[in-house]
Amino acid sequence: MQGEVTVIEHPLVQHKLTLARRKSTSTNTFSRLMGEIATLMAYEVTREMPMQEIDIETPIGPMRSRVIDGKKIVFVPILRAGLGFLEGMRAVVPGARVGHIGLYRDPKTLVAVEYYFKMPQGMRNRDAIVIDPMLATGNSAVAAVERLKEASPRSIRFVCLLTCPEGLEHFHDKHPDVPVFTAAIDPGLNDHGYIVPGLGDAGDRIFGTK
Numbered sequence: 001m002q003g004e005v006t007v008i009e010h011p012l013v014q015h016k017l018t019l020a021r022r023k024s025t026s027t028n029t030f031s032r033l034m035g036e037i038a039t040l041m042a043y044e045v046t047r048e049m050p051m052q053e054i055d056i057e058t059p060i061g062p063m064r065s066r067v068i069d070g071k072k073i074v075f076v077p078i079l080r081a082g083l084g085f086l087e088g089m090r091a092v093v094p095g096a097r098v099g100h101i102g103l104y105r106d107p108k109t110l111v112a113v114e115y116y117f118k119m120p121q122g123m124r125n126r127d128a129i130v131i132d133p134m135l136a137t138g139n140s141a142v143a144a145v146e147r148l149k150e151a152s153p154r155s156i157r158f159v160c161l162l163t164c165p166e167g168l169e170h171f172h173d174k175h176p177d178v179p180v181f182t183a184a185i186d187p188g189l190n191d192h193g194y195i196v197p198g199l200g201d202a203g204d205r206i207f208g209t210k
């Protein structure tokens, strides 16, 4: 799984991404689209999850049937924009636990500064899915995964809506073992560290701030 990147090309994801990118899209519509895209992406991100067989009884008789192996998955949104993706993913994995990592980008240096970190118990037996809609410079993603690795989850995946070659290269330079799932790889970054053409500031667009 060294430096693996999966671009989710499903037409529904791409259609909704186009609507979300438009600057005329309202806050209300934007956050609804984030939720819908997250639900669709959750299928792909969880596709290779390990499974185990258990004994169950149907109304007709006994059988062995498959469930996801291990303790409950843990979603780890990077605050704050990651929250915009969280509920959409929980819609299909309602039993998932949620850990939070609070990071902000220093606007001058673009370096990620941590202000919050809280994970559920039993991380060693959990598969972690880190959520941040924008993998831009990669600074926040790298710092978040570095911190998360201290909790030793069984596996880590990273899901974003948009990324760019610089961000991916930086991320996989530091974390080649963490696969990235994204809906698109845009051409690059501007001088402020925003993805171009991107969709603007994901947190502001989700929460209606400026």
Ligand code: URA
Binding pocket: 081, 134, 136, 193, 194, 195, 196, 198, 199, 200, 201, 202, 203
């Ligand atoms: N964060 C955002 O919200 N948008 C970008 O383009 C880059 C980082």
